Amino acid sequence: MKSNYFFPEGGHPPQTNLLTDRAVFTEAYAIIPKGVMRDIVTSYLPFWTNTRLWVLSRPLSGFAETFSQYIMEVGPSGGSDRPEADPRAEGVLFVVDGEFRLTIGGQSYRMQPGGYAYIPPGSEWSLHNDGGTATRFHWIRKAYEKVEGLPLPDPIVTNEREVTPSPMPDTEGRWATTRFVDPSDMRHDMHVTIVTFEPGGVIPFMETHVMEHGLYVLEGKAVYRLNSDWVEVEAGDYMWLRAFCPQACYAGGPGKFRYLLYKDVNRHMALGTPGRFA
Numbered sequence: 001m002k003s004n005y006f007f008p009e010g011g012h013p014p015q016t017n018l019l020t021d022r023a024v025f026t027e028a029y030a031i032i033p034k035g036v037m038r039d040i041v042t043s044y045l046p047f048w049t050n051t052r053l054w055v056l057s058r059p060l061s062g063f064a065e066t067f068s069q070y071i072m073e074v075g076p077s078g079g080s081d082r083p084e085a086d087p088r089a090e091g092v093l094f095v096v097d098g099e100f101r102l103t104i105g106g107q108s109y110r111m112q113p114g115g116y117a118y119i120p121p122g123s124e125w126s127l128h129n130d131g132g133t134a135t136r137f138h139w140i141r142k143a144y145e146k147v148e149g150l151p152l153p154d155p156i157v158t159n160e161r162e163v164t165p166s167p168m169p170d171t172e173g174r175w176a177t178t179r180f181v182d183p184s185d186m187r188h189d190m191h192v193t194i195v196t197f198e199p200g201g202v203i204p205f206m207e208t209h210v211m212e213h214g215l216y217v218l219e220g221k222a223v224y225r226l227n228s229d230w231v232e233v234e235a236g237d238y239m240w241l242r243a244f245c246p247q248a249c250y251a252g253g254p255g256k257f258r259y260l261l262y263k264d265v266n267r268h269m270a271l272g273t274p275g276r277f278a
């Protein structure tokens, strides 16, 4: 199935056009624009066949940075029976292009664009592209922080088509969030949602909060405020925001502006232990 969520750039950039990239890396945020996700900056992982990936974020300083995010590209017959090497890691997959078969705890699911899967830590899972074309999906990983007395979260497999977005209060529906997890479920320590703005919709104040973000633009255009800078972003761009990075946005139209949003939630910060997720 074809999707409009992914915007790969093959080959190498032209030698004559060095000023078009909008990549930025600062202490508070990074922007990895779609033009940077090219063949030359791919990675590979052990125990994955016919697979390459773009690593969009990973813990860098060892101080309370919580997640890693990849765009995975799995070719025909590719995949893995040993996808995750870290037993602490929980994961979310979100499909942007193509199809694959996902098996969690012996149960198999057909994943298509818009497909979302939450994989609890320690799960037995595998992923295989049994179609004829490459599939691409986000894989967001975090070291799960267990709460004594609470069981692990259950696996969740769904598609954004199955979930009704919740409008944000006082926005006349111009800003809505598609939630795959009940925000009051304290078993979960990470949320991956889809944020949708109608043209002209805004985040009307400088959100400044402890949660980190990974933010991949699925559709449309906007001007995004990151710390002290306003930047133009569009479908296929990725942003990574450290804790307390001030943020706001203005959706430019003419269509919807939508992004996949990672956020760490519902846990104390471990006191006096640097390297929480190193």
Ligand SMILES: NC(=O)N[C@H](N)C(=O)O
Residues within 6 Å of the ligand: 195, 207, 211, 213, 247, 261, 263
């Ligand atoms: N940048 C964002 O979209 N932030 C969200 N409002 C959030 O933190 O939930």
